[in-house]
Amino acid sequence: MITLANTPVLETERLILRAPQADDFAPFAAFMAGDRAGFVGGPLSADLAWRGFGHVIGHWVMRGYGFFVITEKATGRALGTVGPWYPEGWPEPELGWTLWDAASEGKGIAREAAEAARAYAYGQLGWSTAISLIAPDNAPSAALARRMGAVPEGQFELRGTQVDIWRHPAAAALADGGPEAYA
Numbered sequence: 001m002i003t004l005a006n007t008p009v010l011e012t013e014r015l016i017l018r019a020p021q022a023d024d025f026a027p028f029a030a031f032m033a034g035d036r037a038g039f040v041g042g043p044l045s046a047d048l049a050w051r052g053f054g055h056v057i058g059h060w061v062m063r064g065y066g067f068f069v070i071t072e073k074a075t076g077r078a079l080g081t082v083g084p085w086y087p088e089g090w091p092e093p094e095l096g097w098t099l100w101d102a103a104s105e106g107k108g109i110a111r112e113a114a115e116a117a118r119a120y121a122y123g124q125l126g127w128s129t130a131i132s133l134i135a136p137d138n139a140p141s142a143a144l145a146r147r148m149g150a151v152p153e154g155q156f157e158l159r160g161t162q163v164d165i166w167r168h169p170a171a172a173a174l175a176d177g178g179p180e181a182y183a
Contacts (some may be wrong), residue, residue: 039134063086095131097114097117115148135163152167
């Protein structure tokens with residue numbers, strides 16, 4: 001199997017965060033075809049999902065970082081994406097996350113993955129801060145951002161849609177272990 005070269009692999013207690021692979025396209029496309037993808041530009045046909053998946057892979061090549069695929073350690077099953085993200089047109093670097101299957105929600109998977117990805121962005125990439133762009137009616141993502149210590153900071157028009165900007169605690173605040181570090 002051909003994979004992205006020199007892409008880091010992050011490991012948490014239950015998860016492995018790795019580069020996207022060809023086998024990940026099927027679950028990605030299934031997610032993008034459904035209503036759950038409404039917060040990330042879907043639903044999309046398979047051909048448009050293919051383009052979106054190529055965007056995820058290409059971001060690694062163009063920026064040197066990007067979305068990791070969240071996989072279960074126990075099964076190797078792909079659950080979604082998470083990671084540092086800064087496509088053209090974004091106001092600044094973002095930490096993004098998406099779980100592809102509703103059955104994965106409510107288990108702390110997104111938080112575990114997002115905290116590992118944020119630590120990577122702050123530690124390895126040298127980011128001092130990050131935002132997350134979240135649709136105003138995406139309550140689960142807003143709740144996760146809040147649990148991670150992020151706070152609403154305004155709005156941004158992203159491809160014709162207003163999204164909320166959530167500011168994550170600065171890297172220095174997390175390193176100091178202040179009360180906002182892991183709210």
